[in-house]
Amino acid sequence: MAVKVAIDCMGGDHGVHVTVPAALSMLKEDPAVSFLLVGRQDAIERELRRAGQVAGPRLKVVHASEVVEMDEAVAAAMRGKKDSSMRVAINLVGGGEAAACVSAGNTGALMAISRFVLKMLPGIDRPAIATLLPTLKGHTYVLDLGANVNCEPEHLLQFGIMCSELVRSVEGKPRPTVGLLNIGAEESKGNEQVKRASELMRGSGLNFHGYVEGDDIYKGTTDIVVCDGFVGNVALKTSEGLVQMLGTYLRQEFGRNLITKLAGLVALPVISAFKRRVDHRRYNGASLLGLRGIVIKSHGSADAFAFAFAIRRAVQEARSGVLAHITERMAVIHQSAT
Amino acid sequence: MAVKVAIDCMGGDHGVHVTVPAALSMLKEDPAVSFLLVGRQDAIERELRRAGQVAGPRLKVVHASEVVEMDEAVAAAMRGKKDSSMRVAINLVGGGEAAACVSAGNTGALMAISRFVLKMLPGIDRPAIATLLPTLKGHTYVLDLGANVNCEPEHLLQFGIMCSELVRSVEGKPRPTVGLLNIGAEESKGNEQVKRASELMRGSGLNFHGYVEGDDIYKGTTDIVVCDGFVGNVALKTSEGLVQMLGTYLRQEFGRNLITKLAGLVALPVISAFKRRVDHRRYNGASLLGLRGIVIKSHGSADAFAFAFAIRRAVQEARSGVLAHITERMAVIHQSAT
Numbered sequence: 001m002a003v004k005v006a007i008d009c010m011g012g013d014h015g016v017h018v019t020v021p022a023a024l025s026m027l028k029e030d031p032a033v034s035f036l037l038v039g040r041q042d043a044i045e046r047e048l049r050r051a052g053q054v055a056g057p058r059l060k061v062v063h064a065s066e067v068v069e070m071d072e073a074v075a076a077a078m079r080g081k082k083d084s085s086m087r088v089a090i091n092l093v094g095g096g097e098a099a100a101c102v103s104a105g106n107t108g109a110l111m112a113i114s115r116f117v118l119k120m121l122p123g124i125d126r127p128a129i130a131t132l133l134p135t136l137k138g139h140t141y142v143l144d145l146g147a148n149v150n151c152e153p154e155h156l157l158q159f160g161i162m163c164s165e166l167v168r169s170v171e172g173k174p175r176p177t178v179g180l181l182n183i184g185a186e187e188s189k190g191n192e193q194v195k196r197a198s199e200l201m202r203g204s205g206l207n208f209h210g211y212v213e214g215d216d217i218y219k220g221t222t223d224i225v226v227c228d229g230f231v232g233n234v235a236l237k238t239s240e241g242l243v244q245m246l247g248t249y250l251r252q253e254f255g256r257n258l259i260t261k262l263a264g265l266v267a268l269p270v271i272s273a274f275k276r277r278v279d280h281r282r283y284n285g286a287s288l289l290g291l292r293g294i295v296i297k298s299h300g301s302a303d304a305f306a307f308a309f310a311i312r313r314a315v316q317e318a319r320s321g322v323l324a325h326i327t328e329r330m331a332v333i334h335q336s337a338t
Numbered sequence: 339m340a341v342k343v344a345i346d347c348m349g350g351d352h353g354v355h356v357t358v359p360a361a362l363s364m365l366k367e368d369p370a371v372s373f374l375l376v377g378r379q380d381a382i383e384r385e386l387r388r389a390g391q392v393a394g395p396r397l398k399v400v401h402a403s404e405v406v407e408m409d410e411a412v413a414a415a416m417r418g419k420k421d422s423s424m425r426v427a428i429n430l431v432g433g434g435e436a437a438a439c440v441s442a443g444n445t446g447a448l449m450a451i452s453r454f455v456l457k458m459l460p461g462i463d464r465p466a467i468a469t470l471l472p473t474l475k476g477h478t479y480v481l482d483l484g485a486n487v488n489c490e491p492e493h494l495l496q497f498g499i500m501c502s503e504l505v506r507s508v509e510g511k512p513r514p515t516v517g518l519l520n521i522g523a524e525e526s527k528g529n530e531q532v533k534r535a536s537e538l539m540r541g542s543g544l545n546f547h548g549y550v551e552g553d554d555i556y557k558g559t560t561d562i563v564v565c566d567g568f569v570g571n572v573a574l575k576t577s578e579g580l581v582q583m584l585g586t587y588l589r590q591e592f593g594r595n596l597i598t599k600l601a602g603l604v605a606l607p608v609i610s611a612f613k614r615r616v617d618h619r620r621y622n623g624a625s626l627l628g629l630r631g632i633v634i635k636s637h638g639s640a641d642a643f644a645f646a647f648a649i650r651r652a653v654q655e656a657r658s659g660v661l662a663h664i665t666e667r668m669a670v671i672h673q674s675a676t
Contacts, residue, residue, distance in 0.1 A: 231569055
């Protein structure tokens with residue numbers, strides 16, 4: 001299925017040097033994909049020339065004169081930069097010229113502009129950020145990761161419904177399991193927010209597993225783990241910090257002396273295979289769920305290899321019909337409630 | 339300094355088979371330590387005989403006829419089991435016969451009974467669970483880890499004060515740094531709870547670093563990380579799950595075929611050194627802070643090696659005078675506020 005994706009080429013720590021090569025690699029990989037490269041025309045064209053490429057039917061440059069900075073205040077990016085590459089890329093989705101957009105820019109600005117331009121799907125109050133994490137069994141979707149610091153139980157229910165439709169659409173699992181993140185599996189555990197959300201999920205038609213705990217994320221106990229944005233963000237960042245620490249420790253131990261360095265050489269293929277399996281770049285690309293359009297957020301520090309995964313996710317979601325599925329599901333729920 | 343510690347010998351997944359050998363090893367290690375071994379006399383004495391030991395001046399058995407089960411409801415443990423090993427051990431601290439107690443039993447029951455028997459220190463509203471975690475720089479104390487699912491900003495402040503006094507007393511750091519866990523370092527980030535807690539901490543005389551994020555825990559950005567019990571519990575359990583997953587992956591990669599197994603043999607000393615550094619057993623022993631007595635919670639699945647670390651922590655805290663230091667500090671704050 002042909003899919004056109006708008007790329008915010010200026011976003012992220014490395015801008016065009018990462019986004020353009022990633023798009024070019026995807027162009028080769030997937031013959032049904034085409035791109036709208038959004039950003040400063042000269043910068044994008046210079047990058048294309050460097051790769052020996054020119055614009056064509058599958059690769060169009062859309063000029064945008066401004067750039068949202070990574071640390072820019074959301075309000076300034078929203079009101080002051082109407083011609084930012086981020087805004088123009090989202091506009092292309094809003095206008096139907098692109099089926100999805102990908103940005104490695106400022107998360108807060110991306111969320112605010114997407115919400116302003118695209119609006120929410122019917123029945124959804126707030127967007128949520130969902131990402132894939134590796135688990136013992138494969139992978140698990142976790143949301144929200146920081147879009148909502150204060151969530152009502154109804155929002156958590158909506159997150160569960162949206163992500164169920166996402167997993168169903170993208171992975172073809174008919175009834176993905178949903179876990180609600182809590183500090184114990186017993187019914188008595190947790191705060192009022194999760195207790196009430198648990199009741200709502202139980203009566204919602206979701207394939208609700210019940211409460212899960214932090215370790216269930218990486219055990220892969222459920223296909224989906226739902227939590228509020230504060231908790232989800234802390235869980236994700238804590239994981240990142242832990243992996244960095246373990247990586248540093250491992251390098252230090254292998255670098256200790258000549259003997260450990262030799263052992264490291266012998267073990268290198270195994271360690272490399274291990275690292276490939278947990279390479280966070282393969283999980284790059286978080287979905288901004290709940291909008292009337294597909295918006296994928298790449299990690300700001302992504303390299304071209306990682307950014308290509310975010311593009312792949314955008315293409316996958318565009319082909320999956322996830323937006324229609326969420327809309328249908330919410331309509332059914334709305335009907336049965338009235 | 340002579341210290342007498344009460345051990346709940348029946349608590350945890352392995353009871354006397356872990357608690358008694360751990361106490362015996364500590365008896366050899368620290369000649370100024372003595373123990374009150376609390377639990378079923380026959381079971382404890384059988385375990386002592388197995389180790390070729392008998393009770394003596396430094397090793398007394400205190401009979402308790404009941405056991406709090408790991409999954410028992412807190413109310414049942416509190417009201418129905420007045421002669422549980424857990425309750426009797428805490429009573430020994432309350433009565434001044436022991437300077438501290440250690441239990442690997444049911445966390446909820448330990449917290450409730452400790453609070454009921456020992457009461458809170460003046461000026462402290464709620465107890466918090468604090469533990470050490472390894473970091474790139476050494477270690478960091480994190481609290482609360484699950485005692486309080488709903489915290490007021492004042493409680494977070496009290497956690498910061500209590501833990502500062504703990505670190506000062508036990509580690510001799512005069513002004514430990516305190517970070518408040520949030521989903522961004524900027525002042526505008528977070529929910530109302532952390533924003534208000536940040537204001538309180540800023541005006542409290544604490545060595546307040548400001549907001550920290552999940553990855554700062556393992557970076558070791560601050561000596562102490564304060565958060566509510568829901569968030570802290572999720573961060574800790576997520577970390578446990580991640581470490582388990584990475585360990586499984588690493589074993590799988592080294593076990594793949596003959597060549598990787600040989601590489602594993604060569605790398606074994608390095609991998610072992612790495613595992614020693616992140617061995618969670620060395621971090622076993624969480625402090626129940628805020629009580630008029632020292633209570634240390636061991637992980638339920640601890641082995642004797644891990645349980646000995648929890649005992650060591652109890653001894654350390656008993657010698658540190660931490661309870662007097664928290665009391666003095668709260669009195670100063672109370673005075674300056676009136």
